[in-house]
Amino acid sequence: PQEVANSVWACASLGIESPMLFAELERHAVWLVREGNPQEVANSVWACASLGIESPMLFAELERHAVWLVREGNPQEVANS
Numbered sequence: 001p002q003e004v005a006n007s008v009w010a011c012a013s014l015g016i017e018s019p020m021l022f023a024e025l026e027r028h029a030v031w032l033v034r035e036g037n038p039q040e041v042a043n044s045v046w047a048c049a050s051l052g053i054e055s056p057m058l059f060a061e062l063e064r065h066a067v068w069l070v071r072e073g074n075p076q077e078v079a080n081s
Contacts, residue, residue, distance in 0.1 A: 001036030004028070005043040012047035022053050029058035033065050038072050041065075
């Protein structure tokens with residue numbers, strides 16, 4: 001998950017839309033949220049939001065794991081989500 005999160009974060013930081021990368025992120029949303037740590041999830045959600053990319057599966061999975069994110073994440077990670 002870290003490599004994926006870092007890649008989408010870098011794209012968003014540079015303002016680069018990468019449709020294929022973000023489509024794969026959406027396709028693997030369940031894996032990312034379940035296997036990733038709060039920072040990786042927060043960075044991925046931030047990247048989508050920053051570029052205005054709709055990712056309904058990612059945000060739905062984030063919603064299902066909101067308690068985990070708040071409990072396990074630090075305040076900055078939660079704020080980024």
